[in-house]
Amino acid sequence: MVLTSLKRTLLITNNPLVHEKYADKQETEFVDDGFQGVLKAVRDHVHEGYRLLTHPLSGSVKPNENPYKTVLLARSFANTDADSVMLVEQCIITAEKFEKKVIHDKHLHDLQVVDLSLISEVLERNRAT
Amino acid sequence: MKLKVGYIEIRDIMTADKAEVRDGVLYVDTKALEAIALEDEHIKSVKFDVARPGESVRITPVKDVIEPRAKVEGPGDIFPGMTTKVATVGSGTTHVLRGAAVVTVGKIVGFQEGIIDMTGVGADYTPFSATNNLVVDFTPVDGITAHEYEAAIRTAGLKIAYELGKLGKNLTPDETKEYDFPSLMEGIKKYPDLPRVGYVLMLQSQGLLHDTYVYGVDMKQSLTTMLSPTEIMDGAIVSGNCVSACDKNTTYHHQNNPVIEDLFSEHGKTLNFSAMIITNENVYLADKMRSSDWSAKLVDYLDLEGVIISQEGFGNPDTDLIMNCKKIEETGTHTVIITDEYAGRDGTSQSLADADAKADALVTAGNANQVVTLPKLDRVIGTLDYTEKIAGGFAGSLESDGSITVEIQAITGATNELGFSRLSAR
Numbered sequence: 001m002v003l004t005s006l007k008r009t010l011l012i013t014n015n016p017l018v019h020e021k022y023a024d025k026q027e028t029e030f031v032d033d034g035f036q037g038v039l040k041a042v043r044d045h046v047h048e049g050y051r052l053l054t055h056p057l058s059g060s061v062k063p064n065e066n067p068y069k070t071v072l073l074a075r076s077f078a079n080t081d082a083d084s085v086m087l088v089e090q091c092i093i094t095a096e097k098f099e100k101k102v103i104h105d106k107h108l109h110d111l112q113v114v115d116l117s118l119i120s121e122v123l124e125r126n127r128a129t
Numbered sequence: 130m131k132l133k134v135g136y137i138e139i140r141d142i143m144t145a146d147k148a149e150v151r152d153g154v155l156y157v158d159t160k161a162l163e164a165i166a167l168e169d170e171h172i173k174s175v176k177f178d179v180a181r182p183g184e185s186v187r188i189t190p191v192k193d194v195i196e197p198r199a200k201v202e203g204p205g206d207i208f209p210g211m212t213t214k215v216a217t218v219g220s221g222t223t224h225v226l227r228g229a230a231v232v233t234v235g236k237i238v239g240f241q242e243g244i245i246d247m248t249g250v251g252a253d254y255t256p257f258s259a260t261n262n263l264v265v266d267f268t269p270v271d272g273i274t275a276h277e278y279e280a281a282i283r284t285a286g287l288k289i290a291y292e293l294g295k296l297g298k299n300l301t302p303d304e305t306k307e308y309d310f311p312s313l314m315e316g317i318k319k320y321p322d323l324p325r326v327g328y329v330l331m332l333q334s335q336g337l338l339h340d341t342y343v344y345g346v347d348m349k350q351s352l353t354t355m356l357s358p359t360e361i362m363d364g365a366i367v368s369g370n371c372v373s374a375c376d377k378n379t380t381y382h383h384q385n386n387p388v389i390e391d392l393f394s395e396h397g398k399t400l401n402f403s404a405m406i407i408t409n410e411n412v413y414l415a416d417k418m419r420s421s422d423w424s425a426k427l428v429d430y431l432d433l434e435g436v437i438i439s440q441e442g443f444g445n446p447d448t449d450l451i452m453n454c455k456k457i458e459e460t461g462t463h464t465v466i467i468t469d470e471y472a473g474r475d476g477t478s479q480s481l482a483d484a485d486a487k488a489d490a491l492v493t494a495g496n497a498n499q500v501v502t503l504p505k506l507d508r509v510i511g512t513l514d515y516t517e518k519i520a521g522g523f524a525g526s527l528e529s530d531g532s533i534t535v536e537i538q539a540i541t542g543a544t545n546e547l548g549f550s551r552l553s554a555r
Contacts, residue, residue: 052414053413053414053415054412054413054414055412055414055417055444055445055448056445057444057445057482058335058412058444058445059335059336059339059372059412059444059445060333060335060339060372060373060377060442060443060444060446061338061372061373062443062444062471062538063444087448090482090483091482093479094444094471094479094482097471097473097478097479098471099474107238110238110275111238113238113275113337114238114275114336114337114338114372117275117276117336117337117338118335118336118337118339118412119412120336121335121336121349121411121412122412122413125350125413
């Protein structure tokens with residue numbers, strides 16, 4: 001099983017910085033929606049036969065504090081990956097319990113930078129191996 | 130490995146022209162410390178302030194808290210691989226300026242978090258209301274990236290703490306403790322009838338604002354490994370973690386890990402403290418699988434009978450925690466996990482983002498969603514500009530009278546998952 005070939009991976013993001021940096025390097029789907037919208041797009045792809053490569057709740061900035069989310073998936077050649085289905089569903093439930101917060105526009109760029117950093121650590125490292 | 134730790138009690142910090150410790154007072158030469166901070170080209174200016182227990186002072190946004198220590202005798206130096214040469218620490222003699230802490234403050238990103246109140250309700254939720262704090266507020270040069278700024282503050286904070294620690298090197302400690310961590314075979318021979326217990330310390334390692342360094346190595350690049358708990362007392366593990374104020378382990382927490390302290394106090398009495406294992410919490414699921422596999426393999430190989438596992442942070446580390454717990458239990462070793470909870474403001478929601486029936490022994494460090502109102506304090510060190518954005522704060526949380534209504538997750542160390550906190554249940 002190949003985990004690291006980027007040709008088989010799909011990046012789902014609502015973060016413009018991530019899209020800008022990686023869209024021409026690997027298959028990327030931009031979701032024009034919030035945190036939950038990304039998780040739900042991830043869930044839909046998991047049901048279509050993708051499996052999770054990164055944890056949907058990456059980062060300790062809480063789901064209601066950072067509207068940006070990027071998740072890396074891999075095309076699966078087997079049936080729907082049950083572990084991925086359970087994990088993403090659990091993450092959707094966890095994210096829903098946080099109360100809505102107002103996020104100032106002035107912080108959006110910094111929040112994008114943190115989300116970009118978390119996914120870059122994965123993409124750059126595994127690109128090199 | 131044997132380490133003698135001498136504690137020098139510090140009851141106040143004052144600025145002076147000559148840096149020294151005299152009669153329990155730490156006198157700091159801020160000009161000399163400023164020069165150390167400004168060695169880094171990324172730092173434009175630095176401001177020093179002292180916050181004492183009981184003062185009407187709020188410090189925010191806190192990045193790290195560091196205890197000044199000095200290596201008096203034995204190989205290596207404090208913070209090896211970070212601000213001193215790589216060499217194995219954890220043996221010989223170390224002196225601690227107990228009661229003093231360096232608190233670094235800096236707005237690395239706009240939503241930076243972490244509150245320390247030195248008095249009032251908030252003081253009850255953070256251990257750092259009881260320390261005399263030298264607060265160092267860093268302003269970066271223009272155009273710096275968040276990564277560069279984080280690294281600059283992290284390093285400067287360690288260097289300043291190191292410099293202060295040296296002032297205790299030639300003093301006679303008020304109290305001395307000895308920590309003896311024998312080799313595996315020695316321990317078994319010495320305590321053949323006591324259960325062999327290990328500790329799996331999970332370290333945050335995801336990326337910017339979420340990192341931990343071990344002998345200078347970014348922990349996300351390591352597999353699960355082992356070291357002596359006494360090495361940690363000498364600063365082998367430092368924090369690069371700035372988010373999740375309530376449950377991140379600051380460098381101070383690592384230096385004073387209470388799980389290690391308690392295991393040592395029971396060592397040779399009710400248990401045989403046999404192994405100290407450290408593992409990471411990465412974003413990549415394959416890393417989570419690998420690292421938890423390795424934790425379980427080490428525990429199995431060492432034939433431990435019981436293991437304590439502590440987590441750091443919220444969300445996806447819950448998955449690492451449960452993987453570690455489940456896989457270690459499957460080797461036939463009993464586990465107790467330490468975590469905190471995000472159970473909603475009324476405490477009725479599911480606490481963790483993951484669960485397993487094998488996780489049947491758990492110590493909780495509290496509900497991070499619990500809401501408190503912190504009164505207005507006379508002085509703010511740092512800035513309140515971002516208060517409504519820090520984790521646990523919410524829109525309108527900064528009231529016009531200066532009080533702040535927050536979830537306790539905004540308070541530095543409130544639900545620390547090493548148990549270094551004041552919360553308990555009745």
